[in-house]
Amino acid sequence: MADSDSNKEFLDKKLQEKLHIAKIVRKTVLTVLIAFVVLFAGVIGGGYLYVRSALKPVDPDNKEPVKVQIPIGSSVSQIASILEKNDIIKSAIVFKYYVKFKNESGFQAGNYQFNQSMTIQEIVERLKKGELMGEAAIKLTIPEGLQLSEIADIIAKHTPYSKKEIMNQLTNQQFIKQMQKKYPNTITDDIFNGRIKYALEGYLYPATYSFYEESPPLSEIIETMIKKTDEMLVPYRNKMKELSLSTHQFLTLASLVEEEATEKADREKIASVFYNRLEKNMPLQTDPTVLYSLGKHKERVYYKDLEVNSPYNTYKNKGLPPGPIANAGKQSLDAVANPADTNYFYFLATKEGEVIFTKTLDEHNKEKAKHITEKD
Structure with missing residues (x-):
């Protein structure tokens, strides 16, 4: 009987000890939990106040420029x-x-x-x-449809740099590689194709550029134009994927539309003709590529000109030329991104600037006889 009472007393003691330990653990956990919640609330509250303060002006009363x-x-x-x-x-x-x-x-x-x-x-x-301060020291207006050498002429006219210096910078491989590193979505390996005349042809966006130094670095002037092209292409990236066009191909096609279009031209229809010809594996046969191959501007393209031996000559070579033949503006970029749905394979521009679209060679020749003097 004594042993039984002794065991019961021992078990009661052990139970009390366990209950006491459990109580201590609960109190400890609760204390830690409360401390954590307070700390977390403090961090969240402090963070909220910090962000709210950081979003406000530094000094609402200080308007000193x-x-x-x-x-x-x-x-x-x-x-x-x-x-x-x-x-x-x-x-x-x-x-x-x-x-x-x-x-x-x-x-x-x-x-x-x-x-x-x-x-x-x-x-x-x-x-x-781009609300900049004061008057620009240099303002460069680059129109649509210009070739790299023509853009170099404009830069040379309004800056201290000679055309030779500008063209050297535009063709400098180290500089071009730097631009590729900064703008990899736009300046791709496609521009290093050995058949390309100028790697950066078509990559200087037509716009007005303001510079606030009398002699801004030449590299900065050129990069500003490349950066603008990079920004302008962002809305077209998904369209390029849908059309299975690389950035280089997209700019190349846009340059052809730019050079063929007149003020009255329907650029979407011109783009559709190029797409239709590419789909049928027909040569594009666009005169501006012949002039680019010849390296000079002419009022008319003659039959003898069509024989010029150049990868850019789309009368002798099927598919797109190796690269852009000029810079393209937004209207031409839009046209290439959203071509009209047509069955046209030919077009010609009249002296009045109208563009006539036809489906067959026979129709095209009839319109040409009406509006254009036969080429020599």
Whole structure:
């Protein structure tokens, strides 16, 4: 009986000890959990307050202008760091994630004027619109349909650089490789085809460019135009995939449309003729490629010109030429991305600028007899 009471007392003691330990464990876990929740809430609350503060102007009352230079080719992270360094924004990290969250893009390089009272969205809009400070020291207007050497003439006319210096830069392999590294979606290995006359032909976008230095680096001038091409091609990337065209092929085809089109031309129909011919494995037979092969401009293309021995001559070679023959504007890019649905295989431009489309060679010859003097 004594042994039984002793065992019962021992078991009760052990049970009490277990209950006591369990109570301590529960209290400890609860304490740790409360501490974690408080800490987590503090972090979340602190983070929220930090972000909310960082999204506000640095100083709402300070409108003193601050000059900020955004170099060509700057990434969003680099732009954010520059703005933070110049006390235009409170946090480069918050700015970067704000831009990402809002899906903002298309920031332009240049010399800007900001102030500390600006909101982040105001800063973003200014960077997108390219609202630069003061008058441009150099303004270059590059029209559509120009060849690389013609663009070099315009640059030489408005800058301290000679045409020879410009063409040397445009054909410099090291510079071209640098551009490929910066803009890999646009400058691809396709431009290194040995049959291509100029690797960057067709890659300098037609637009007006402003520079705020008297003598901006030549590399910066050219890169600005390449960067613009890279930006302009973004909306067409999916279309290129649908059409099974590389960037190089897309720009090449757009350059043909650009060179064939007149002010009154229906570029979508011109593009459709090229697509229809490519599908039937017919030579494109477009006169601008002959002129590019000859290396000169002429009012008329004669039969003897069609025999020029060049990979660009689309009378002698089927398919697309090795590369673009000029720079193409947005209208031509749109036409290549969205060609008309036609059965046309021929077209010709009249002296009045009208473009006549036909389905058969017989129809084409009849229209040519009506509107164009026979070539020599």
